[in-house]
Amino acid sequence: MDAIFLQILNGLDKGGAYALIALGLTLVFGTLGVVNFAHGALFMMGAFCVVTLQKVLTIAKRVKDPSVTFFDAYKEQPYLEIWFGDTGRAIIDYVVPISILLAIPIMLIVGVAMERGLIRYFYKRAHADQILVTFGLAIVLQEIIKSFFGANPIPVSAPHVVAGSAAIGSLVGLGDAVVYPWWRLIYLLFSGVVIFGVFAFLQYTTYGMVVRAGMADRETVGLLGINIQRRFTIVFGLATVVAGLAGVMYTPVLPPDYHMGMEFLVLSFVVVVVGGMGSLGGAVTAGFLLGVLQSFSSMTEVKAIIPGIDQIIIYLVAVVILLVRPRGLMGRKGVMES
């Protein structure tokens, strides 16, 4: 029972990350009709907003190690700590939450610039062209990050107060021995809040209503005198911010490196396809569903029956869905069916 409970949590946590990335992907596809292969790189850029801020906050006074003479080996003490003591230490400790404030405007600017500077020229081009150009863009973004930060993962810590594990088992009657990292619980909660926020924005605001109308029938909305294109640009920016925030919050779980976006991209595309291209609800449902399935398939008991199932389960589900229901779980009729 403990194992099942923990695997459900693992799946939901993993699914949260998949859902956040897939949400942005499907939003862009649903509004602009663009298949954006650079979306994973945006997730990675969000993570590197944290790394950058961490580097800035930990600019340090260097005390040289006198025993090393052939190169500069030194011990560092951040100026923030020297100047502000415990307050400085606390600011460094909370680098991930603080980075959210930094990442929102940065990712919005990146998203709008990307849409205006490149993506819009590919609206009417074939999906293959869109994939090629956005994939190329992803590689360029990766290499830029690599040239600044190297290829090795860079450690980022969650705030000290939530760095450990929560005895979550006692809350559900499974005893104190069942623990789960605080930060992963926070990530799960965070992804729920962001997903809810995006849905609320699209569902309950006039702006969102117009966007949804544009997704359903762009031409008619245009004929009503609404500049739907500008709204879609903002939606692209919103999708970029969502991907970036997913990356920011994931840094304590997975030390960021320049390639991390690519690792999530393929899985997120599978999530979008399974959920239904352009379906926001489908992306979220499929994200959590596939996350949980992946976790359960990793259990020793399951692998004893079907060896290696943990490595193929997501793709297996995708194949079955595409064969049985090509439009995906919640996809619109006609999309991906021709």
Added chain:
Amino acid sequence: MTKRIIPVTRRGVLKGGSALAGAAALAPTIFVRGAWAEDFRNNPGSAGSVKLGFNVPQTGPYADEGADELRAYLLAVKHLNGEGDGGMLNTMTPKSLKGNGILGKKVEYVTGDTQTKSDAARASAKRMIEKDGVLMVTGGSSSGVAIAVQGLCQEMGIIFMAGLTHSNDTTGKDKRRYGFRHFFNAYMSGAALGPVLEKEYGKERRAYHLTADYTWGWTQEESMRKFTEGFGWETVAAVKTPVGAGDFSQYITPVLNSGADVLVLNHYGKDMINSLTQAVQFGLRDKQVNGKQFEIVVPLFSRLMAQGAGDAIKGILGSTNWNWSLQDEGSKAFVKSFGQEYGAPPSMAAHTCYVQTLLYANACEMAGTFYPPEVIKALEGFKFDGMGNGPTEYRAADHQCFKDVLVVRGNENPSSQFDLLKVVQQTPRSQVEYDPAIFGGELGPYKV
């Protein structure tokens, strides 16, 4: 029918002979060039230089390690050509190198990108051999890559001096006559680490293994189990994890209630960074199980990779091939050269790559030729010192180097950004030696 007989005259013989001599003189030399020399691929003949092929990961997750390997290779080339301070050329014994290239020929190089993918690494090595005409291929940061490239080099008759490869298979079941490994292996890690684990954590422990699902992971797990079970540890479970899994939570949570009190992470590189970071987040190091403190062990440590795990490595035991803090004359000379050239200490991958290049060059000097079978014979059984880790031998039976192995611990209180691993013990070579027959495999022929 009558036969017409052409009379042989003195004038005719002279005319025909002159024509033949002229034709021979004017014929393209391509048909006869080098026909007198030993017949082997990429024979430099009378050229003034020789080319070596440095095949390292320049892209992908091990790009930083590959960059460090490349720095070491460039330094080795410099020292071989008599430039710089000479590095380990000043400490290596016995030594046939003279600092004037190899056999008087200037050393040049080409580089390739393995991408840490076997197919890409083979393609890159093939290009270097066929197009660039390299005499020797070296490098790499993965056992899968090393085994693939080693196989290719055997087929093509080119010597392969492996870079970072730690699987027992490289010089075990997949060993090749043309392949040589200076780096230690998984068996030696187990042999060195085992007694330290016994001393620090006792004989009654229950271990849970998470293992990267490829050749290195399998042999690392096998070796760790052999030695830990040998002194009484029980293996609760051994779970294979996909390479590059990223999130290991689904593999770590079963450890929590498995009754294990030690987690052995048979992971390297990014997998090690991620699994260790996440295991610490799951509170494993704060747990008490079976009345004992829960412990995590990382059998193969690298300083470059340890940087990525941050504070999570502090206090963790593991093994490593070499560390820049070693105080023997060879290590000090290399750290000095490398540090002055690049402003940072070399990694263990850089060390092994540098040494491999020098050893190959030295073997050519000893053999007095670049002809691979003779160079191989010079390397086989070669005993040397002054290159770190004490007296070392390239065992003829499997082309594995035997030397002291370092057991290290993640430094709790580093004195600098490079002081991440503390040497706990320099395990003597005699403790990590084994019978080459236990891993099987055939070296294959000298002449291919």
